[in-house]
Amino acid sequence: DIVMTQSPDSLAVSLGERATINCKSSQTILYSSNNKDSLAWYQQKSGQPPKLLISGASTRDSGVPDRFSGSGSGTDFTLTISSLQAEDVAVYYCQQYYNSPLTFGPGTKVDIK
């Protein structure tokens, strides 16, 4: 199984400041047929299912604000929130869909400082 790790476990950022979350996969998840990394990012708020933010490591899903961006390739990936808003308080997860079983990182909790 591909193991996904995230850092930090939690972070607190002032409103309007940048938040950066890191994700690492235990092996490369680059899908050769489309040259895209099979990496998704999710936001989960209390009592709700995860919401897809980004797929293919860097493609924002429709309706996702452009303050959210994804980067990285191979085994190291980053989710950046460029200017944290109050509604961004949540837990963020990365997930690989390169192969079965689909696996998720343990999550990073983002709060307001």
Next chain:
Amino acid sequence: QVQLQQSGPGLVKPSQTLSLTCAISGDSVSSNTTTWNWIRQSPSRGLEWLGRTYQRSRWFNDYAVSVKSRITINADTSANQFSLQLNTVTPEDTAVYYCARGWALKYWGQGTLVTVSS
């Protein structure tokens, strides 16, 4: 717009079978361009993918090793839904269970808290 609506009991006794259904609207369980997944979430295990069903030339299933001996996922094409059965449950199976579509999981059910307790 794809919607997934989950149904099933929230309380299951130890050693019994957990059964949940996910009704699909806006897509077809028989689609040959996607997959239909069950995922659970608990404080101890985090987000854990359990398995999926999908149709290509025929129906395929694959399951997480951790539950492979106890799980069945079936598609019901007449009702456009798919189901989860998890046998011989223990309190460690207590979790919020979700159905979801695809690989990058854009569409999720609302979640069902299933408690395993006598």
